[in-house]
Amino acid sequence: MSLTRIHNFSISLDGFGTGEPQSADAPFGHAGERLHEWMFRTRYWDPTGSAGLDDAFAQRHSSGIGAEIMGANKFGPPGWQEDQDWKGWWGPNPPFHTPTFVLTHHPRPSIEMEGGTTFHFLDAAPIDALRAAREAADGQDVRIGGGATVIRDFLADGLVDHMHLVQVPIVLGRGVRIWDGLEDVQESYDVEAVSSPSGVTHITFTRRVSS
Amino acid sequence: MSLTRIHNFSISLDGFGTGEPQSADAPFGHAGERLHEWMFRTRYWDPTGSAGLDDAFAQRHSSGIGAEIMGANKFGPPGWQEDQDWKGWWGPNPPFHTPTFVLTHHPRPSIEMEGGTTFHFLDAAPIDALRAAREAADGQDVRIGGGATVIRDFLADGLVDHMHLVQVPIVLGRGVRIWDGLEDVQESYDVEAVSSPSGVTHITFTRRVSS
Numbered sequence: 511m512s513l514t515r516i517h518n519f520s521i522s523l524d525g526f527g528t529g530e531p532q533s534a535d536a537p538f539g540h541a542g543e544r545l546h547e548w549m550f551r552t553r554y555w556d557p558t559g560s561a562g563l564d565d566a567f568a569q570r571h572s573s574g575i576g577a578e579i580m581g582a583n584k585f586g587p588p589g590w591q592e593d594q595d596w597k598g599w600w601g602p603n604p605p606f607h608t609p610t611f612v613l614t615h616h617p618r619p620s621i622e623m624e625g626g627t628t629f630h631f632l633d634a635a636p637i638d639a640l641r642a643a644r645e646a647a648d649g650q651d652v653r654i655g656g657g658a659t660v661i662r663d664f665l666a667d668g669l670v671d672h673m674h675l676v677q678v679p680i681v682l683g684r685g686v687r688i689w690d691g692l693e694d695v696q697e698s699y700d701v702e703a704v705s706s707p708s709g710v711t712h713i714t715f716t717r718r719v720s721s
Numbered sequence: 722m723s724l725t726r727i728h729n730f731s732i733s734l735d736g737f738g739t740g741e742p743q744s745a746d747a748p749f750g751h752a753g754e755r756l757h758e759w760m761f762r763t764r765y766w767d768p769t770g771s772a773g774l775d776d777a778f779a780q781r782h783s784s785g786i787g788a789e790i791m792g793a794n795k796f797g798p799p800g801w802q803e804d805q806d807w808k809g810w811w812g813p814n815p816p817f818h819t820p821t822f823v824l825t826h827h828p829r830p831s832i833e834m835e836g837g838t839t840f841h842f843l844d845a846a847p848i849d850a851l852r853a854a855r856e857a858a859d860g861q862d863v864r865i866g867g868g869a870t871v872i873r874d875f876l877a878d879g880l881v882d883h884m885h886l887v888q889v890p891i892v893l894g895r896g897v898r899i900w901d902g903l904e905d906v907q908e909s910y911d912v913e914a915v916s917s918p919s920g921v922t923h924i925t926f927t928r929r930v931s932s
Binding site for chain 2: 523524525677679680681682683684687689690691692693694695696701702703704705709710711713
């Protein structure tokens with residue numbers, strides 16, 4: 511069975527998945543790298559990093575994943591749709607290594623990158639994007655890569671099987687919130703929280719299976 | 722030194738300290754008791770309850786406290802100011818057992834209750850209310866009892882030394898948020914998070930002391 515999964519998605523205490531304003535110089539706006547420092551200190555990111563709890567969570571990001579879906583705001587800064595040469599933030603060999611579907615109202619031809627990543631551009635509802643990604647994933651799982659708006663949309667449509675959030679102890683005050691419009695979303699999930707010695711708290715949502 | 726402290730203040734994953742609409746029948750609106758079930762299961766609340774981590778946090782609520790400050794929305798349902806006989810939710814012997822200052826734009830004469838609680842009614846800014854409460858506390862600490870609006874106001878004015886929040890794994894979606902207007906409030910605090918086997922996460926803010 512192919513699952514829809516979210517991994518390593520970091521939020522502030524007040525639930526923002528990014529700050530503002532987002533730009534080419536500041537992909538996460540005034541949040542800077544503060545939401546992701548926990549990850550940079552893990553072995554998953556840095557071979558000299560920690561192999562503890564944060565790493566155990568981070569390492570699951572890619573295992574068993576056959577495709578990713580991301581939002582337009584993850585693929586590039588505001589206005590990237592006007593730049594026909596824009597190929598994402600990640601250089602010639604992006605860290606996805608699978609078919610990667612970018613949701614945008616301005617689709618363009620697919621781009622094949624090094625290392626197994628091919629960017630496809632779709633103007634589609636979550637369920638239709640998921641159908642395309644699942645077919646491309648060839649029996650493996652599909653990761654919803656963010657940002658916050660896309661995660662919210664997939665949660666609202668009941669399409670997420672497994673979600674791993676990382677709550678960072680900062681108050682951002684502004685940006686894009688993950689929780690808006692999701693009242694009682696926890697009712698379909700077993701929710702578990704575990705605080706790490708690093709200061710972050712890992713929160714997992716595991717979809718309940720009806721018997 | 723007399724500290725200003727917050728204890729056992731429960732919030733949802735999306736940062737709401739209460740649901741809506743608040744009424745005499747539903748003091749926490751659609752949140753019901755869901756934000757406080759963790760506390761009802763502790764020995765602090767119920768002699769047959771758990772003596773574990775949640776209880777260790779809960780028990781600190783009253784120790785060393787000489788006065789409380791609360792907002793009008795904690796003292797009664799919307800409109801209590803019109804009812805000259807309203808004496809709070811808690812019956813003849815309220816659980817405060819100290820002078821208790823109610824912030825309201827409609828002050829009335831003080832009410833002496835059983836068990837050491839005296840309600841005083843103040844139309845005052847946070848710092849002035851704190852001055853009055855500190856004098857009444859006679860060298861002991863002052864507790865800010867909530868609700869969310871009052872906690873936010875005292876945090877915004879830099880008046881809180883110690884805050885204990887309890888994050889409950891539910892998404893309320895609407896109500897009164899604690900974090901609004903508090904961008905980077907964590908910069909004055911050491912923040913610690915610890916998840917409990919019960920499912921809640923205790924988050925403490927301890928004000929940094931300048932050397």
